Amino acid sequence: MPLLEINNLHASVGQALSPANPGREILKGIDLSVDSGEIHAIMGPNGSGKSTLAQVLAGRELYQVTSGTVLYDGKDLLEMAPEDRAREGIFLAFQYPVEIPGVSNMYFLKAALNTVRKNRGLEELDAMDFLNLVREKMKLMKMDQTLLNRPVNTGFSGGEKKRNEIFQMAVLEPRLAILDETDSGLDIDALKLVASGVNAMRSPERAMVVVTHYQRLLNEIVPDYVHVLADGRIVKSGGKELALQLEEGGYASLGVYDEAEAVGKV
Amino acid sequence: MSSPPNTIETLATQEYKWGFVTDIEADSIPRGLNEDVIRLISAKKQEPEWLLEWRLKAYRHWLTMREPSWANVQYPPIDYQDIIYYAAPKSKNDAPKSLDEVDPELLRTYEKLGIPLKEQELLAGVAVDAVFDSVSVATTFKEKLKAMGVIFCSFSEAVREHPELVRKYLGSVVPSSDNFFAALNSAVFSDGSFCYVPKGVRCPMELSTYFRINAKDTGQFERTLIVADEGAYVSYLEGCTAPMRDTNQLHAAVVELVALDNAQIKYSTVQNWYPGDKEGRGGIYNFVTKRGACRGVNSKISWTQVETGSAITWKYPSCLLMGDNSVGEFYSVAVTNNYQQADTGTKMIHIGKNTTSTIVSKGISAGHGQNTYRGAVKILKSASGARNYSQCDSMLMGDQCGAHTFPYLEVKNTSAQVEHEASTSKIGEDQIFYCRQRGISTEDAVSMIVHGFCKEVFRELPMEFAVEAQKLLGISLEGSVG
Numbered sequence: 095m096p097l098l099e100i101n102n103l104h105a106s107v108g109q110a111l112s113p114a115n116p117g118r119e120i121l122k123g124i125d126l127s128v129d130s131g132e133i134h135a136i137m138g139p140n141g142s143g144k145s146t147l148a149q150v151l152a153g154r155e156l157y158q159v160t161s162g163t164v165l166y167d168g169k170d171l172l173e174m175a176p177e178d179r180a181r182e183g184i185f186l187a188f189q190y191p192v193e194i195p196g197v198s199n200m201y202f203l204k205a206a207l208n209t210v211r212k213n214r215g216l217e218e219l220d221a222m223d224f225l226n227l228v229r230e231k232m233k234l235m236k237m238d239q240t241l242l243n244r245p246v247n248t249g250f251s252g253g254e255k256k257r258n259e260i261f262q263m264a265v266l267e268p269r270l271a272i273l274d275e276t277d278s279g280l281d282i283d284a285l286k287l288v289a290s291g292v293n294a295m296r297s298p299e300r301a302m303v304v305v306t307h308y309q310r311l312l313n314e315i316v317p318d319y320v321h322v323l324a325d326g327r328i329v330k331s332g333g334k335e336l337a338l339q340l341e342e343g344g345y346a347s348l349g350v351y352d353e354a355e356a357v358g359k360v
Numbered sequence: 361m362s363s364p365p366n367t368i369e370t371l372a373t374q375e376y377k378w379g380f381v382t383d384i385e386a387d388s389i390p391r392g393l394n395e396d397v398i399r400l401i402s403a404k405k406q407e408p409e410w411l412l413e414w415r416l417k418a419y420r421h422w423l424t425m426r427e428p429s430w431a432n433v434q435y436p437p438i439d440y441q442d443i444i445y446y447a448a449p450k451s452k453n454d455a456p457k458s459l460d461e462v463d464p465e466l467l468r469t470y471e472k473l474g475i476p477l478k479e480q481e482l483l484a485g486v487a488v489d490a491v492f493d494s495v496s497v498a499t500t501f502k503e504k505l506k507a508m509g510v511i512f513c514s515f516s517e518a519v520r521e522h523p524e525l526v527r528k529y530l531g532s533v534v535p536s537s538d539n540f541f542a543a544l545n546s547a548v549f550s551d552g553s554f555c556y557v558p559k560g561v562r563c564p565m566e567l568s569t570y571f572r573i574n575a576k577d578t579g580q581f582e583r584t585l586i587v588a589d590e591g592a593y594v595s596y597l598e599g600c601t602a603p604m605r606d607t608n609q610l611h612a613a614v615v616e617l618v619a620l621d622n623a624q625i626k627y628s629t630v631q632n633w634y635p636g637d638k639e640g641r642g643g644i645y646n647f648v649t650k651r652g653a654c655r656g657v658n659s660k661i662s663w664t665q666v667e668t669g670s671a672i673t674w675k676y677p678s679c680l681l682m683g684d685n686s687v688g689e690f691y692s693v694a695v696t697n698n699y700q701q702a703d704t705g706t707k708m709i710h711i712g713k714n715t716t717s718t719i720v721s722k723g724i725s726a727g728h729g730q731n732t733y734r735g736a737v738k739i740l741k742s743a744s745g746a747r748n749y750s751q752c753d754s755m756l757m758g759d760q761c762g763a764h765t766f767p768y769l770e771v772k773n774t775s776a777q778v779e780h781e782a783s784t785s786k787i788g789e790d791q792i793f794y795c796r797q798r799g800i801s802t803e804d805a806v807s808m809i810v811h812g813f814c815k816e817v818f819r820e821l822p823m824e825f826a827v828e829a830q831k832l833l834g835i836s837l838e839g840s841v842g
Contacts (some may be wrong), residue, residue, distance in 0.1 A: 152793075152797050153796075153797075154793055155789075155793075156789075175796070176793065176796040176797055177796040177797075177799050177800060177801050177802075179797075180796065180797050180798055180799035181799045185797075186797050188794065188797075191794070192788070192790050192791050192793075192794035193791075194791055194794070194795075194808075194809055194812060195785075195812055195813070196809075196811070196812025196813050196814075196815050197808050197809065197811070197812035201808075202795075202798070202800075202808070203798075205798075205800055205804065205808065206795075206798035206799050206800055209798075209799035209800060209801075210799045213799070245812065262798065266798070266799075
């Protein structure tokens with residue numbers, strides 16, 4: 095049984111006025127199957143629906159699923175609240191990590207970890223054990239310990255925010271990690287650092303869905319499968335060589351146009 | 361305002377030998393207000409002649425005053441002749457017979473605060489004959505304070521036992537003619553707390569109405585007077601985190617603080633009066649005058665308040681910084697949810713040299729709540745080297761609520777430094793989703809975000825108060841987002 099199985103998933107954004115007018119449809123029938131231990135890359139031009147797919151899987155209520163099914167570990171994912179999905183091991187590394195002023199990173203992460211642990215039938219970690227765990231994971235991301243005492247993402251640089259996401263992932267040890275444009279806004283050194291953190295977490299018990307616009311991340315995090323998303327549908331799937339093909343020929347080589355680029359050309 | 365301590369102790373003290381409630385007949389004073397009613401109140405309390413005169417003077421002045429209308433709050437006109445001005449003990453016949461008769465919403469809140477069943481009954485006003493063993497606790501405290509020379513008792517007791525102190529300080533900070541509600545309070549105040557800390561004494565414990573003996577009938581028009589003599593220190597806690605029901609809709613309390621040379625007073629409040637139901641029906645009108653005078657050099661008065669209750673809050677704990685180098689502080693969290701309205705803030709009046717004041721105000725509005733910060737900083741000509749720092753932050757939850765800020769500044773000395781910062785933020789759907797994606801429930805997320813927002817104020821509260829206040833905020837704002 096695959097860990098994640100998406101069948102004919104349709105999702106819209108905006109107010110559904112009537113069955114005939116369900117808002118703007120963004121996902122127009124996605125099929126995807128992900129097994130434990132696999133890394134799937136979702137590539138595609140801007141506006142193709144990559145981030146929407148990531149958000150829908152995490153349960154963002156901004157989007158309405160209009161049809162299709164998603165099974166996670168055999169359970170109906172779409173029936174689950176976002177926090178329950180997280181507790182069951184789904185982690186989304188946000189494209190734009192959110193700032194929470196006044197709440198320390200440490201406090202936030204401890205609260206998160208303990209809900210996840212509770213769900214797994216484990217005891218809550220006390221302050222000492224938590225600190226030890228966190229120190230170990232921080233080394234992995236080469237993160238400065240002072241970051242722990244700063245408010246969540248507040249005043250962080252773009253690179254620090256992205257590293258903080260992967261650091262949280264390392265602490266929470268999800269079964270399914272969805273990385274949404276984790277490479278955006280990173281210079282090459284930061285990218286390598288983030289990628290090495292992600293690679294350290296590859297495991298036969300864990301699946302990852304890596305959403306990206308660019309091939310360069312996939313040089314560092316080498317996927318097992320690559321899917322190209324265009325206009326809300328997966329138009330092509332293949333092995334890691336598909337990403338290289340895109341790198342050389344661009345999305346146009348697949349007959350897919352980047353919305354932003356297309357607008358530029360007109 | 362100040363929740364009368366409807367706690368175990370209070371009930372227990374009903375039959376306590378120092379009880380002052382003994383010979384009062386229920387409902388013996390008719391509705392309405394005139395000089396006879398005031399004479400009757402004074403007579404019932406066996407007050408000295410000077411106090412009666414003081415009350416009458418206040419009443420006569422009150423008659424010439426008009427209810428203030430400048431606050432950013434709305435409520436139907438109050439009929440002052442339809443109020444019973446003597447808080448007689450409540451008849452048990454009117455009280456709910458058991459918790460089954462109490463608003464389930466209220467019970468759910470008690471549950472969440474982890475309040476034991478017996479206390480729940482007390483807070484909800486259930487008619488129970490309870491026997492508790494806490495009298496001894498209160499007595500022990502009282503003995504300890506007495507040994508250090510600290511006077512801490514009900515206002516009535518103070519009038520009887522320490523008339524010279526009361527006479528010296530009563531109305532010296534908030535004159536009976538100060539404002540409409542203060543004048544009304546001065547005329548009819550029922551009871552309250554009195555505290556005097558003698559020279560050089562550091563009060564060894566947080567004083568709380570919770571432990572006060574004889575504090576049953578203080579509800580509607582409460583009067584508090586705290587005096588810290590030279591070099592003394594006292595920390596006073598007022599209120600209770602559990603929401604309290606009260607049949608009196610209008611509350612007009614007065615609190616006066618006096619700090620002499622090198623003295624320090626820390627006054628913390630958690631106010632959680634019944635805010636009315638979700639449609640805004642019922643709920644307490646809380647019109648309070650609180651003021652502290654830093655009379656001595658190097659004296660300090662610090663107000664910390666967490667206001668989550670009441671339908672309407674009208675309250676400006678202030679500091680008169682008279683002594684050179686004196687310090688005034690105001691830390692406030694005010695929450696308005698559903699149809700609550702709060703117009704609150706502070707006044708810092710700099711008179712002495714090198715006086716400093718700090719204002720940190722956090723307003724949280726949810727539902728249809730309206731939250732107004734109104735603050736005045738006045739630097740008089742005499743106040744060379746005065747400094748003020750003000751920070752007013754507002755947080756909005758949802759799109760039906762409002763936040764308003766009215767800072768008034770008046771600077772008459774060119775050597776003064778005044779800073780004001782203000783911000784408005786919104787608890788975003790994105791923040792909540794981020795937390796939920798990490799496994800944290802919406803409820804916990806809101807509580808976490810709000811606590812982060814209020815941190816600077818909470819850290820001013822005594823430890824266990826801070827923990828309760830945080831819980832309380834979470835409950836007050838439950839269901840406001842998402």
